[in-house]
Amino acid sequence: MPVVDVGVDELESMRLNILEKLSQGEAAQKMGVHQSTFQRTLRMGLEKVTDALVNGKSIFLEGGEVNMPGGDGTGPDGTGPTGARGQGRRGGGNRPGRGAAAPQNCRCPSCGHLEPHQPGVPCSQAKCPECGSQMVRG
Template sequence: MVRPRKRRMVDFEHGLRHFKPEGDSPEPPEEVRLTIDELETMRLSYLEKLSQSDAAALMQIHQSTFQRTLKKTLEKITDAFVNGKAIRIEGGDYRMPGKDGTGPAGQGPVGGQGRGQGRGRGGRFGGPEGNCVCPACGHEAPHTPGVPCSQMKCEKCGSPMVRK
């Protein structure tokens, strides 16, 4: 029996969902599809400049899964750039923090769609109470409502915190 795929935690809502090369071709270009969780691996790695292990902890997946996902994403983007394909960002198997103000732009998940169906689904993640924990050193701190744990830095080592 195949092990079920673990849904990834995504704490960012991307507004633009389609990029296509310029040109006067009457036919629409071929498309490469990136999932929301694949985009999140790139964001955490290259924009947030987190190590793979820290980024994987934020997404609540194993570091090797993060690495494979990042590699696959870069291959897709390279294919689009080199071969003049459009890039569509949608779907994936992910979840977002709860509707308690801790999600992207404070809204949390919006719907109950599943794998490959637009925005992620997910039950309540965390809540106003609870703790944030440092994946690097294990230090715990009380969660601040309205502030994602990933935006808090560990007071001992400075690493981004994750929800316990």
């Protein structure tokens, strides 16, 4: 099954704008990024999720460990709508970013071939060198 990789920054931008109903300016400020960066991140996330829903693709959340306590919509750090760190992708804090998790592989779902995952490059963009199928994370 084809996979769409959604970053935690894209997920957070959708959460703030859609679920928290913050304006793009307020959400950008909360994430600690410029409004134009927030707008691009939001659009990319919405395009990816829409592609997955319309075209029957899996959604893979990438970018490190994400803790959503109780699944109550309080965000990746669980502090709620008024206490989020707002650090964005590169802003620091103690949330791991890309490459901070244990090393992972890209796997071919057809033949099982494994390749080391390249940080910043979604596995779904790679083709299996053995059989040519689209790779997946894991």
